[in-house]
Amino acid sequence: MIELARSTFNNWKKQLVSKEKVLHIEGLIQIIFEENDPNHGYRRINLTLVNRGYQINHKKIRQIMKKYNLVCTRLTHRSRSYRSYKGLVGTLAKIR
Template identity: 45%
Template sequence: IRQKVIEIYQDNDGNYGYRRITLKLRDFLGAINHKRIQRIMQQLDLKGKCKQRKYRSYQGEVGKIAENVLQRDFHATAPNEKLVTDITEFKCAEGKLYLSPIKDLFNSE
């Protein structure tokens, strides 16, 4: 059983925990208790990778809301007359990165 647990764990790049490994083992061996697989994995120091929680930035009404200067009139008659921007956050290995592009509504550049 130990060898089969190691094999399933390695075949799935360490993504499987004891529950999924138990389900896979039941295909080969029939009835087997999940606690037994959990104990074997603890003895072998095998830990399934945890899924990272999806980032949600919305926290409700927080901070100051900017005044609506454009009033949904997105047509500009000259360059640099109306500029809009937004902020996007990226999670990277080095930390958080922020992207804030500026768009001119006259020519969409």
């Protein structure tokens, strides 16, 4: 029998459980990214996970996306141009 401190054993056991949880989350992130074409960045993936009942830090999501090279290609800042047109706003004066 190996003599270990109780805290060492519990820390080791906790790390094993967290690795399994991370693997599950990595799979979810990949599935969400593939479902939506490369349109979702880490913010939208985070919102989707919250809607599915998972509470994960955005930094962890970015780390996982970087690990698997999941990059949002369509909705980047450069792909969108500024549009200030809001349509007809307010009321028009009647013409006599």
